[in-house]
Amino acid sequence: MPAFLPLSLLFFLPALINLGIATYIVFFLPRSRTIDLFAVCVVALSIWQVEEGGYMYISNAAAAYHWDKVFCFSWILLNPVALHFACSYTKKPFVEKRLFLVLIYLPFLLLHGMYVSDQYKRLVADKLFGWVIAPDTSFIDALLMWVMTGTMFLITGMLLTFAYQVRHNARRRTQAILVALGILVPTIVGFISQVLFPLVFGINELPLAPTLVTMFSLFTIVALVRYRLFDISESVSLGMVLRQFQNIVLAVLPDRSVQVLNQYSSDLFGASANRPLLTTHCFGSPEAAEEFDIQVLQPAFEGRALRNNMVFFQAGQRVVNTLVSVEPVLYRNKVQAVLVVANDITEYLAVVEQRKHAERQLEAEQLRRHREITEAVIAAQENERRIIGAELHDNVNQILTSAKLYLGLVATAEPADSGRFLEQTGGIILQAMQEVRKLSHSLIPPTLSGETLEEAMRHLLQGPAQAGFEVDLDVSRFEEECVPSKLKLTVYRIVQEQWSNIIKHAGARQVTVSLRNYRNELVLLVTDDGIGFDPQQQAQGVGLKNISTRAQLHGGRVSVQSAPNRGCALRVEFPLSVAAFSPSGPDYLT
Secondary structure, three states, X not given: OOOOHHHHHHXXXXXXXXXXXXXXXXXXXXOOHHHHHHHHHHHHHHHHHHHHHHHHHOOOHHHXXXXXXXXXXXXXXXXXXXXXXXXXXXXXXXXXXXXXXHHHHHHHHHHHHHHHHOOOOOEEEEOOOEEEEOOOOXXXXXXXXXXXXXXXXXXXXXXXXXXXXXXXXXXXXXXXXXXXXXXXXXXXXXXXXXXXXXXXXXXXXXXXHHHHHXXXXXXXXXXXXOOOOOOHHHHOOXXXXXXXXXXXXXXXXXXOEEEEOOHHHXXXXXXXXXXXXXXXXXXXXXXXXXXXXXXXXXXXXXXXXXXXXXXXXXXXXXXXXXXXXXXXXXXXXXXXXXXXXXXXXXXXXXXXXHHHHHHHHXXXXXXXXXXXXXXXXXXXXXXXHHHHHHHHHHHHHHHHHHHHHHHHHHHHOOHHHHHHHHHHHXXXXXXXXXXXXXXXXXXXXXXXXXXXXXXXXXXXXXXXXXXXXXXXXXXXXXXXXXXXXXHHHHHXXXXXXXXXXXXXXXXXXXXXXXXXXXXXXXXXXXXXXXXXXXXXXXXXXXXXXXXXXXXXXXXXXXXXXXXOOOXXXXXXXXXXXXXXXXXXXXXXXX
């Protein structure tokens, strides 16, 4: 066991700080390749620090060798990841190439494998640090130490060079310098104490670099907090935008070869290094490609920018409907290429088509409803003509026929009887006049006869037809001045229609008619205790159809509740805001 255990805190505390930094980066910063690589670097550093601190608690060589084999990946992995981060942060153009990834990671993977499989004993006990590298360490161990030192110096040089390149941007310059210094100080100390000591001077290493990585942690915190390292504005680049851009972006050269500029286009058209893309590959037929060339590319290569051209690209069986904008790319006043940006509007066109289909359905529904209203108007007119004709023929005509017979008797009767016949004839004619007056009253709208709606309804419900009924009219919460005249007429006709239905079919004893204003609605309720019916099984009759049609003219809603032997309740609701602005002119179904 080590003699000075508190020394381990110099390794474990920086490890915790680095884990905190990594957590902040992962959960509170925007995602990008550069930021993710930096987070991996910080995690690798913290694991390396845990490894070095753990040696102080290991008491035998076998456990120390096993500990080294398990955790060596941290400081070996740190090299390629840190170099990858530096190349990405300094915006090296080759960082996008797959070959770069192979060249940067493969050598360290091989070195890691060789290091783990190396059986040479190179760790010796140390009273202060537990276990350290001896001067006679293996070749692979020595090689890794030289490579790691060289890599860190290279990274520091790249960051300082980048700081000079962006020297006019104070914030970017300071960010790069802080990260570079955070790497440089522990690298110099580690080079002396952990590379030169065992490999050049022949003395045991002093593992000070992991402890001095605390400076890297402090510099990183300052760069993150004070100088906004990895701010969202820094993470957004053209490459990132193009990778996330879900539209077609192409650069077409004069020979009509295509340079794919984003991943979406590459995946769509199957472009790869082994399959150069031509404009003909983007269409389903040579004719379509030729039309695109004539209408879009040729004007663009002549120097004209085009906007919002409808173009149908095709990739395999998939057709992509797009709006294309093209811009000539000039160099020394000569068009070198054409930039094509095609916005996918396939879903938009589908939505437009659905909207058109819905509009056609709405028009068809409106036409159907208009046809139903027209048919109801004609049916109501014919029904009223039939009623008028029947009243005149079966009632008034018979009464007048009787009057004519009595007048004929006057001509042939004795003088003593002629006066009596004339008196009876006058009574019959008076009866005919009353029948005509009753018929005309049922046809004339209440507003034309000088009555209010309440008076007209009372007159309707308290006539001779109500014999055998108990009728209750409730208008206590009805404000007639708030209701337009056309709606009053509609309400009257609906009550008249339902009253006729009750008289003919209901067999009721108690009838209640309620009319009230409720907020912005006018509610009519007509109930009876008659024989009722089943609305699900019995088709809607002409009377209820007329009621529904009249209500629809004012935006009303009709509901009927009934059951056999349970009476019937008719409820009609009119929105007063709609009714107030209903079309003017003669009322339907008067």
